[in-house]
Amino acid sequence: MTLSADQILALAPDAASRRAGQDQAKPAQWQGLGRAGTVIWGEIKGSAATPYRTVADPSGPAAKCTCPSRKFPCKHAIGLMLVAAAGAPPEAEPPDWVAAWIRGRESRTAPPAKAGAKPLDARAQDRRRQARDAKVAGALDELDLWLRDLMRRGLAAARAEPYAYWDGMAGRLVDGQAPGLARRVRALPGLAAAGARPGAAAPEAALALGVGRLALLVRAARRLDALAPEQAAGVRAAIGFPVSAEELAARPGMSDEWAVLAHTVAEQDRLMVRTVWFVGRRTGQPAQVIDFAAAGATLPLAPSPGQDHAGSLAFHPGDPPLRAAFREGTVVASAAALPAGGTVAQAHDTFSGVLARAPWIETWPVCVAGVRLGHLAGEVGLAAGDATGCLPLRADPHLPAVLAVSAGHPVDLFGLYDGFGLQVLAVAAAGRRFAVPAQDPRPILLRAA
Numbered sequence: 354m355t356l357s358a359d360q361i362l363a364l365a366p367d368a369a370s371r372r373a374g375q376d377q378a379k380p381a382q383w384q385g386l387g388r389a390g391t392v393i394w395g396e397i398k399g400s401a402a403t404p405y406r407t408v409a410d411p412s413g414p415a416a417k418c419t420c421p422s423r424k425f426p427c428k429h430a431i432g433l434m435l436v437a438a439a440g441a442p443p444e445a446e447p448p449d450w451v452a453a454w455i456r457g458r459e460s461r462t463a464p465p466a467k468a469g470a471k472p473l474d475a476r477a478q479d480r481r482r483q484a485r486d487a488k489v490a491g492a493l494d495e496l497d498l499w500l501r502d503l504m505r506r507g508l509a510a511a512r513a514e515p516y517a518y519w520d521g522m523a524g525r526l527v528d529g530q531a532p533g534l535a536r537r538v539r540a541l542p543g544l545a546a547a548g549a550r551p552g553a554a555a556p557e558a559a560l561a562l563g564v565g566r567l568a569l570l571v572r573a574a575r576r577l578d579a580l581a582p583e584q585a586a587g588v589r590a591a592i593g594f595p596v597s598a599e600e601l602a603a604r605p606g607m608s609d610e611w612a613v614l615a616h617t618v619a620e621q622d623r624l625m626v627r628t629v630w631f632v633g634r635r636t637g638q639p640a641q642v643i644d645f646a647a648a649g650a651t652l653p654l655a656p657s658p659g660q661d662h663a664g665s666l667a668f669h670p671g672d673p674p675l676r677a678a679f680r681e682g683t684v685v686a687s688a689a690a691l692p693a694g695g696t697v698a699q700a701h702d703t704f705s706g707v708l709a710r711a712p713w714i715e716t717w718p719v720c721v722a723g724v725r726l727g728h729l730a731g732e733v734g735l736a737a738g739d740a741t742g743c744l745p746l747r748a749d750p751h752l753p754a755v756l757a758v759s760a761g762h763p764v765d766l767f768g769l770y771d772g773f774g775l776q777v778l779a780v781a782a783a784g785r786r787f788a789v790p791a792q793d794p795r796p797i798l799l800r801a802a
Contacts, residue, residue: 360659370431389446389451391413392409393409407420412683414655425652425653492530496522496531500567519541544563607677608665615788618791629644640668659802662684666680672710697744719769724737725737751798754787
């Protein structure tokens with residue numbers, strides 16, 4: 354299905370690319386326009402001596418251009434897709450450079466050929482696995498001792514420690530090949546300094562919660578043999594053990610119409626980390642697809658808020674399942690309504706059930722339907738409420754826009770809940786859906802559907 358102009362512009366990496374892409378969306382500027390199925394192509398004159406060759410597949414979405422831009426998609430790819438959205442180019446036989454791009458995409462998505470493959474050295478694999486397990490076990494011992502010392506001295510004293518105190522422990526965990534634990538340790542000084550979670554009585558309470566989750570994760574990591582396979586896999590993932598491509602390929606896919614509700618982007622260990630948040634319209638299953646890019650590099654294309662991924666996702670091992678990877682499917686226009694919205698009480702119950710299965714989980718995606726926004730008595734911040742209860746909303750520069758969209762009427766919200774407050778990522782009201790922009794601190798929302 355051809356994307357709308359708004360959906361194509363939402364793929365642009367920044368505002369400058371959106372404006373430049375619109376400038377390239379004039380059919381008279383293009384030569385050799387053609388289409389084969391969902392793949393479109395054309396050539397456009399740029400600053401080089403020869404025209405730039407651009408090919409795109411909006412259903413992927415995917416694109417490639419011979420221009421030197423490091424942005425992805427570049428302005429020419431955006432312009433080409435806008436031209437196609439305004440009026441589909443004629444069907445034609447793909448030229449050689451387009452056919453090569455199509456074959457390359459097919460080869461990357463096809464399962465690897467086994468004929469002639471070099472046999473794996475099972476003994477070497479076992480040695481590497483045992484060596485890492487031994488390193489992680491040592492890191493767990495050191496972290497357990499460090500946590501005991503921290504609690505023995507008291508959390509009030511820990512709050513006065515410099516960042517180097519926390520970063521030193523995190524560095525030793527990275528050396529022990531437990532990067533997931535290191536990330537959690539590096540997050541502790543932020544809790545110690547602010548304790549900003551709604552409902553937290555004091556910074557010490559927020560710090561105690563973070564330390565407690567770490568301690569529970571250490572206990573679970575020492576009892577992997579006593580856990581169910583999916584629970585054990587979830588613990589290993591939280592520690593930082595990777596999931597191999599072969600293991601993920603063997604996982605069953607879950608088919609649904611996956612509504613893309615929001616993107617979040619953060620910097621972690623000098624990498625840009627983007628999370629695409631989905632909820633299945635039929636199953637109500639939440640999912641996150643995570644992509645990484647080095648500093649200065651561009652993140653791969655992904656469906657934008659206001660689109661659905663009609664197909665299947667493969668979930669990483671873990672209980673409860675959340676992180677996933679794309680399988681087969683196409684991008685289609687999305688309905689305005691949020692999927693699987695429940696009551697505030699159901700959101701509390703969902704989070705409680707998640708904690709019962711994995712008490713070290715920090716946040717969980719939830720949808721609530723038909724809530725009204727307002728201020729709790731004696732409180733400064735906003736809250737969302739219905740007949741079953743209230744959810745405090747985490748402080749965010751986009752909340753005034755969320756409140757304006759509601760206009761005093763019931764709305765549906767999607768966000769990340771941590772047991773204290775909801776970080777709003779999407780809102781649906783009066784037949785329209787909006788998403789919080791991933792990297793724009795201004796008090797605005799993006800129209801999604």
